[in-house]
Amino acid sequence: MRQLSALDAQFLNVESGGTVAHIAGLAILDASGAPAGGLTLDDLIDLVRRRLHLVEQFRWRLVEVPLGLDHPYWIEDPDFDLEFHVREIALPAPGDDEQLREQIARLHQRPLDRSRPLWEMYLVQGLEDGHIALYVKVHHALIDGVSAAQIVAALLDPEPEPREVPAEEEWHPERPPGQWEMLAGAAVRAAVHPLRTAGALLRAVPHLDALPIVARLPGIGLVAGTGRAAARTGDVPPPPSLSVPRTPFNGPVTAHRRVAFGSLPLEEVKKVRRALGVSVNDVVMALCASALRRWLIDHDALPDRPLVAAVPVSTRALEDDSHGNQVSAMFTPVPTHLADPRERVAAVEDIMSTAKERFVATPDQWLEELTSVVPPAFGSLAARALFRLAPAALPPINLVISNVPGPQFPLYLCRAEVLGYFPISVISDLSGGLNITVFSYNGSLDIGVVACRDMVPDVWTIVDYMGEALDELKAL
Secondary structure, three states: OEEOOHHHHHHHHOOEOOEOOEEEEEEEEEHHHOHHHOOOHHHHHHHHHHHHHHOHHHHEEEEOOHHHOOOOEEEEOOOOOHHHHEEEEEOOOOOOHHHHHHHHHHHHOOOOOOOOOOEEEEEEEOOHHHOEEEEEEEEOOOOOHHHHHHHHHHHOEOOOOOOOOOOOOOOOOOOOOOHHHHHHHHHHHHHHHHHHHHHHHHHHHHHHHHOOOHHHOOOHHHHHHHHHHHHOOOOOOOOOOOOOOOOOOOOOOOOOEEEEEEEEEHHHHHHHHHHHOOOHHHHHHHHHHHHHHHHHHHOOOOOOOOEEEEEEEEOOOOOOOOOOOOEEEEEEEEOOOOOOHHHHHHHHHHHHHHHHHHHHOOOOOHHHHHHHOOOHHHHHHHHHHHHHHHHHHOOOOOEEEEEEOOOOOOOEEOOEEEEEEEEEOOOEOOOEOEEEEEEEEOOEEEEEEEEEOOOOOOOHHHHHHHHHHHHHHHHO
16 A cells, blocks of 8 residues: 555645546547557557556555545555446547537546546547547546656557557455554654654745745745745745736636647747747747737736746656656746737746746755645645635636646557647646646647636637747747
8 A cells, every 4th residue: 555645635635616636638649550440449448458557556546544634545446447447438520629629628527536546548539530539537646747647658659569568467456454554654643743844844934935825924035034044045036026916717616627729830939949049948938928918818807917827847756656746836927917029038038047046946845845734634624725715815826837848759559649649737726727738749839728617718719829929929
C-alpha cells in the first residue's frame, strides 16, 4: 500500500459542487494505417492489458482511513475490471469538431467513481475524415503532468509497428491494510505533526509575499523580508503586484463544462521567438494574454490592470518515476491591460524572467509543505472552506496557464498515428473557471481549453484569438 501525500489528498478534498479534479488528454488519431483501416475497442483493450504492468497506477484504488484521521492509501484493486475503464462511444454524422467538443465536455464534467481505480478511457468513433479520438482522464491525486506523460509513453509507440513489451508475470493484488494498522499509522503521524508544521512554516516565511491574497495582508512584506534575511536566501527580485481583478470567469464554478482545442504551427512560434528575442514560453504567454484581452473586450469586462495566473511547474527529476504530485507554481501577472502587442511581449518577457528568478530561490516543495500544515482530519473541511470562501471574498488568481513540452516526432497507438494531443485540465472556485494548457507535439502547439459553461460559454473563441494573436506577432 502507498499513502497519499498531503498535496495528493488535497486534490480529493477539493472535489465538491462544481469542482472535479481529474486531468485529461484528447488525442486525434489517423487509423488508416491500422489493420483493416480502423481501431476497435478490442484492439485498445488488448493493448492496455498487455501494457498494464507499465502503468501500475491504473490498478490502484482508494482506501479511506477510519474517521478520516489520516490521508487515504492506494491499494491494488483485487476486483480490477479493465473493461469497466476502457469504453467506446460514437458521434453521429457528420462528427465535426463542435460535436466532439460537446461530447468531451460531457465526459470531462463527470466525476470519477472512487470505489474503483480513478481513470477512464474512451475511444470515440465517427469523426470527420475517418479519424478517431481517444479521451483519457486520470485523477490529479494519482498523477501530475510529468507522470501523465510517462503513462502516455507507456501506451504509445514511436514507430507504427507496436514495440515488443516483456509480458507481465502473473499478477496477485497485495493485501489491503487493516483498520487498526491505518489507525496506528495515523496516531504516529499525529504525534509528530506539530514539529513538521513548525518546520514547514519556517521554510515558507521568506516566500509569503509571493502568494496571492497572503501578500496583501498587513505586515507580510516585512515578515517575508525578515525571513529571507534570517535564511540568507540572497538577492531575490521583489514580488510582482498580485492585485487580482474581477473577471467573468472568477467565482463559484458550476458542474457544467465547455471544452475547446486547436493547434498552432510550432515553427511559426519559433520564428516570432527569434525575431523578438524571447523564449517560446514567452510567446505562448503573450498569445494567451492577447486572446484573453480580446475575449474580455468582447464581453465588456477588460480590467485596467493585469490578470494574475498560476503557472504550474514540475519539481520532479527526469529519472523519477514515482507516483503522485511533485509540482509547484509561479504566480505571474498577465498583461491583458496593454493594447500594443509588442509591449505585451516585452512585459511578458520581463514578468517571466523575474518569476523564474524568484522560483529558483524558492524551495521546490513549498506547495507540498503548506498543504501538510493542516492536520489530515481537518484537510477536507479546510480545503472546502478555502475553495468556497476565498473566491467570494477576493479571487486569489484569475486562471491557470500551463505550457508543457512534448515529443517532436510522431507517436502511434495500435498503428494509428496521433495527429494531435490536447490537454484538458482542472478548473475550480479557487483557481478560476478557465484553464489554458498548451502541449508541444510533432511540430505543433496543441491547445486545450476548459471552462465553466456558465462563465465562458464561447470558450472556442479563445483558441481562435490565439491564432489571430500569432498572426499579429508575425506581422511585427
